[in-house]
Amino acid sequence: AQTVTQSQPEMSVQEAETVTLSCTYDTSESDYYLFWYKQPPSRQMILVIRQEAYKQQNATENRFSVNFQKAAKSFSLKISDSQLGDAAMYFCAYRSAATQGGSEKLVFGKGTKLTVNP
Amino acid sequence: SAVISQKPSRDICQRGTSLTIQCQVDSQVTMMFWYRQQPGQSLTLIATANQGSEATYESGFVIDKFPISRPNLTFSTLTVSNMSPEDSSIYLCSVEQDTDQETQYFGPGTRLLVL
Numbered sequence: 001a002q003t004v005t006q007s008q009p010e011m012s013v014q015e016a017e018t019v020t021l022s023c024t025y026d027t028s029e030s031d032y033y034l035f036w037y038k039q040p041p042s043r044q045m046i047l048v049i050r051q052e053a054y055k056q057q058n059a060t061e062n063r064f065s066v067n068f069q070k071a072a073k074s075f076s077l078k079i080s081d082s083q084l085g086d087a088a089m090y091f092c093a094y095r096s097a098a099t100q101g102g103s104e105k106l107v108f109g110k111g112t113k114l115t116v117n118p
Numbered sequence: 119s120a121v122i123s124q125k126p127s128r129d130i131c132q133r134g135t136s137l138t139i140q141c142q143v144d145s146q147v148t149m150m151f152w153y154r155q156q157p158g159q160s161l162t163l164i165a166t167a168n169q170g171s172e173a174t175y176e177s178g179f180v181i182d183k184f185p186i187s188r189p190n191l192t193f194s195t196l197t198v199s200n201m202s203p204e205d206s207s208i209y210l211c212s213v214e215q216d217t218d219q220e221t222q223y224f225g226p227g228t229r230l231l232v233l
Contacts, residue, residue: 033220043208045161045224047119091160095220104149104214105163105176106222 002027004094006109013082014117020067021077021112023092031097034068034075035106040088048090051075053097079114087116120145120215122225130231131201138197139228141211146191149214151222152184156207164209167194201232 003026013019025034036048051059051068058066063080079086092109121144131137141150148168153161164184165173173186187195198205208229212222 035221037224043155043227043229045210045212045227047221047223050221095222097220104166104220105151106161106212108160108162110160 002029002032002094002096002107004092004107004109006090006092006112008112009110010113010115012115012117013079015082015084017082018078018080019082019114021079021090021092021114023075023077023109025073025075025092025094027073027094029096033095033097034066035093035095036064036066036075036077037091037093037108038086038088039091039111040085045091049077082116084116084118087114089113119218119223120147120213122211122213122223124209124211124225124228126228127226128229128231130233133202133232135201136197136199137201137230138195139209139211141194141196141225143192143213145215147213148191148216149219150188150194151212151214152186152194152196153210153212153224154207155210155227161210164196198230201230203232206230206232 005024032053034051038046049061065078067076089111091111093106123142125140150167152164155161164179165175167173167188169188185197208227210227212224
């Protein structure tokens with residue numbers, strides 16, 4: 001079974017600075033998807049970014065980018081120019097690809113609470 | 119992405135009672151999922167609900183406790199039956215859009231407190 005590990009329960013960053021959240025995962029599959037979700041106090045799970053394992057290029061979405069190291073099974077999230085609205089719980093998640101015949105469910109890490117200081 | 123709504127947004131219930139949570143999507147989707155998020159914890163999948171078939175439950179979750187309906191491609195319900203304080207959690211539905219498979223979008227969640 002796949003597992004996702006987020007080793008940083010809490011992180012803090014100064015407004016306008018850059019922060020990196022860590023995520024590692026364990027799988028024997030070669031084709032899969034990785035995600036970062038944000039959960040603010042409103043509890044809505046918001047998709048931040050998605051990475052396909054077959055793509056070597058790291059995904060980016062505006063101020064959010066990932067460092068995907070497939071061999072190391074590492075998937076970190078970098079937030080640039082941090083804003084107060086970035087404060088939230090961030091969850092890393094794994095999903096098998098259909099080609100692997102695996103479940104469609106998302107496997108989540110335990111989350112990292114990000115605080116943004118003004 | 120799809121717009122997903124859930125009702126109720128929150129509720130306080132007495133032990134032994136049941137609560138039905140509704141999930142409505144603004145477009146037709148094949149795959150719908152129900153997750154539980156216990157206080158301070160991550161999300162755990164309860165079951166996958168596909169229209170026209172029985173829901174598929176994850177290990178540790180049973181139909182008698184969490185019956186699910188999926189009457190059409192835009193709607194699903196999750197019932198939490200015979201509740202106990204241990205059922206106090208946030209319950210979230212999610213969908214995979216047929217035009218954007220492999221990515222799940224979540225509803226706003228239902229916060230349940232069982233006394």
